[in-house]
Amino acid sequence: MNSILSVAGFDASSGAGVIRDVDTFFSFGFHGIAVPTSTVIQGPSGVERVKASSAALFRETLAAATRGVHLSGIKIGVLCNEACVRETAAFIGARETVPVVFDPVFAAKNGIPLITEKGISACRSLLFGKTAVLTPNADEASVITGKRVRTVNEARAAAVAIRSLGPRAVIVKGGHLKGDPVDVFFDGEGILVHEKKRVDAAVHGTGCTFSSILTCFLARGLSPRDAFMAAGRAFEELLRSRYRIDENGYYYVSTACRPDATKVCGD
Secondary structure, X not given: OOEEEEEEEEEOOOOOHHHHHHHHHHHOOOEEEEEEEXXXXXXXXXXXXXXXXXXXXXXXXXXXXXXXXXXXXXXXXXXXXXXXXXXXXHHHHOOOXXXXXXXXOOEOOOOOEOEOHHHHHHHHHHHHHHOOEEOOEHHHHHHHHOOOOOOHHHHHHHHHHHHOOOOOEEEEEOOOOOOOOEEEEEOOOOEEEEEOOOOOOOOOXXXXXXXXXXXXXXXXXXXXXXXXXXXXXXXXXXXXXXXXXXXOEEEOOOOOOOOOOXXXXXX
């Protein structure tokens, strides 16, 4: 079985971070390797605080977990601080042929910061240029560009501006835009948009899940453009069928997406 690496936070509620990533990888037929950058103290009601892993612990865990392993893809989420960004950039730099999806998670939904300002600066200078697809949401795109992103046209402009910072392609995720969500993709050749109906899903970690699905399609050999469309379709179906999480705990709606669900998850 081919392996995909997740470098992100550890969310004990399993709604986001490395646990959600690895679960998604398995659903699409990949073995997941999880290297946490931090422990995110979080439950269904939201993030309470974040404790970063030490640079030495992160570096040693990353080296041990991937030693001798062929990676088909790398997905990056919460990086916490400059030291973690530098370690991740050095790791990726030695694996230039492995597709990297970077979901630049800067803050929790309740506003609690998940990375320092120096960490964000290091992401710009050290990671963007090593990324196959960068997947900010509208708020994160606003931070990166310094301009407010709340409409589809603003998302289009942001995608073009962010790609000039180094990533091969950019997806500005539309969950935070006004009206129905519209994801905007730009790879230097042209803009694609994926219009969706807003789904009432009381669950955190949707951005993690989409970026993880995208990584799986890139790991299968799809181009960023084709992976964007395939991941968008698969994510919509998964969001409609997965279980929901609310302040009272967990409850199931129907079956989740599995590897044999070829009409949704297949090539």
